[in-house]
Amino acid sequence: xxxxxxxxxxxxxxxxxxxxxxxxxxxxxxxxxxxxxxxxxxxxxxxxxxxxxxxxxxxxxxxxxxxxxxxxxxxxxxxxxxxxxxxxxxxxxxxxxxxxxxxxxxxxxxxxxxxxxxxxxxxxxxxxxxxxxxxxxxxxxxxxxxxxxxxxxxxxxxxxxxxxxxxxx
Amino acid sequence: xxxxxxxxxxxxxxxxxxxxxxxxxxxxxxxxxxxxxxxxxxxxxxxxxxxxxxxxxxxxxxxxxxxxxxxxxxxxxxxxxxxxxxxxxxxxxxxxxxxxxxxxxxxxxxxxxxxxxxxxxxxxxxxxxxxxxxxxxxxxxxxxxxxxxxxxxxxxxxxxxxxxxxxxxxxxxxxxxxxxxxxxxxxxxxxxxxxxxxxxxxxxxxxxxxxxxxxxxxxxxxxxxxxxxxxxxxxxxxxxxxxxxxxxxxxxxxxxxxxxxxxxxxxxxxxxxxxxx
Numbered sequence: 001x002x003x004x005x006x007x008x009x010x011x012x013x014x015x016x017x018x019x020x021x022x023x024x025x026x027x028x029x030x031x032x033x034x035x036x037x038x039x040x041x042x043x044x045x046x047x048x049x050x051x052x053x054x055x056x057x058x059x060x061x062x063x064x065x066x067x068x069x070x071x072x073x074x075x076x077x078x079x080x081x082x083x084x085x086x087x088x089x090x091x092x093x094x095x096x097x098x099x100x101x102x103x104x105x106x107x108x109x110x111x112x113x114x115x116x117x118x119x120x121x122x123x124x125x126x127x128x129x130x131x132x133x134x135x136x137x138x139x140x141x142x143x144x145x146x147x148x149x150x151x152x153x154x155x156x157x158x159x160x161x162x163x164x165x166x167x168x169x
Numbered sequence: 170x171x172x173x174x175x176x177x178x179x180x181x182x183x184x185x186x187x188x189x190x191x192x193x194x195x196x197x198x199x200x201x202x203x204x205x206x207x208x209x210x211x212x213x214x215x216x217x218x219x220x221x222x223x224x225x226x227x228x229x230x231x232x233x234x235x236x237x238x239x240x241x242x243x244x245x246x247x248x249x250x251x252x253x254x255x256x257x258x259x260x261x262x263x264x265x266x267x268x269x270x271x272x273x274x275x276x277x278x279x280x281x282x283x284x285x286x287x288x289x290x291x292x293x294x295x296x297x298x299x300x301x302x303x304x305x306x307x308x309x310x311x312x313x314x315x316x317x318x319x320x321x322x323x324x325x326x327x328x329x330x331x332x333x334x335x336x337x338x339x340x341x342x343x344x345x346x347x348x349x350x351x352x353x354x355x356x357x358x359x360x361x362x363x364x365x366x367x368x369x370x371x372x373x374x375x376x377x378x379x380x381x382x383x384x385x386x387x388x389x390x391x392x393x394x395x396x397x398x399x400x401x402x403x404x405x406x407x408x409x410x411x412x413x414x415x416x417x418x419x420x421x422x423x424x425x426x427x428x429x430x431x432x433x434x435x436x437x438x439x440x441x442x443x444x445x446x
Contacts, residue, residue, distance in 0.1 A: 027190055029185045030187070030188065033187050070356075071177065072353040080349065088191065088381040091374060
């Protein structure tokens with residue numbers, strides 16, 4: 001008999017990692033277009049990381065027939081998948097520290113999602129895999145914390161530019 | 170032979186959007202591709218039509234047919250196209266300046282004419298492409314532009330109320346911070362048999378950074394769409410402008426009447442004869 005809880009969980013995991021990767025791709029491209037090259041390179045790195053995680057999840061899901069869900073049929077704690085960078089948090093002048101902090105929040109949100117799924121799952125196999133994914137997100141978050149610690153201080157403000165938007169003087 | 174269902178990303182053209190990072194239009198773009206994937210729409214039978222402005226760049230980013238028209242004329246082009254080719258799925262799109270100012274007249278008549286197409290207005294309450302001037306939906310006291318240092322001083326349009334008054338049969342409101350809900354709205358809009366208007370609050374992170382606060386204000390309507398026009402009028406005149414969901418729905422005959430024109434009729438002489446031009 002197919003394990004529907006595992007299939008549903010894996011479908012959500014694939015979507016979570018796919019959305020994270022696609023959003024980072026979008027952000028890397030648009031930051032490069034706005035000449036914020038440092039942040040663009042960081043988001044490109046996050047694309048590679050997300051792609052790696054997605055491949056791992058998809059490999060695990062290979063033996064399971066996943067339900068086909070429409071975008072609005074996924075059940076997330078908030079409006080979008082937990083590891084997806086919020087548009088409201090973006091700015092073309094964001095600093096590397098701000099970008100890394102955002103990525104760290106994403107990893108923590110994903111960990112929280114996987115951990116809660118593990119805790120409430122009635123299926124032992126689903127709970128085991130969800131807990132494993134949560135632990136992996138913890139290690140990703142730790143790596144980002146190390147990167148942030150290595151940054152110089154005072155990097156948490158928007159970068160300056162010569163051509164400010166048309167704002168009151 | 171079975172075909173593999175297309176995913177949302179398969180509906181992206183590969184042309185990289187040049188919107189500012191954080192722009193709400195990215196979210197609308199993603200919602201459109203998600204809706205197309207969910208409905209398994211044929212790329213070859215779909216056309217995106219736009220006017221001018223930041224949001225009107227969108228057709229270039231979707232892997233379908235597209236027409237980047239002239240300012241405010243996206244709806245005129247889209248209606249002509251749908252009348253000539255009723256077999257196509259037509260989506261018109263643009264911003265608040267394009268749709269409610271220079272294209273305001275086309276918007277009113279598109280609402281009352283009820284051609285079977287979807288119009289997505291990405292409303293950030295500002296002319297972004299020209300660096301931040303007040304639009305028809307800008308708040309009276311918005312003083313961020315040097316052209317209106319004390320605010321525009323005139324009341325903003327209420328696009329949903331305007332659409333209802335002009336006769337639009339299907340009205341929804343979405344928010345760029347919730348692309349999955351917006352995808353559902355757009356899918357429903359495409360499936361509605363008539364003119365469907367999706368008003369999207371789509372933040373401009375560059376000229377209106379205060380719009381990031383919308384996330385804490387937006388609320389989703391839990392009740393089904395209103396079908397009574399009087400009730401809808403009360404809803405739109407008194408709502409706070411931040412209620413999302415399908416707000417109004419009333420099916421009525423589309424224009425042109427069925428069978429008055431077919432794809433085979435679509436040449437200038439036959440069109441003129443069909444409509445007694």
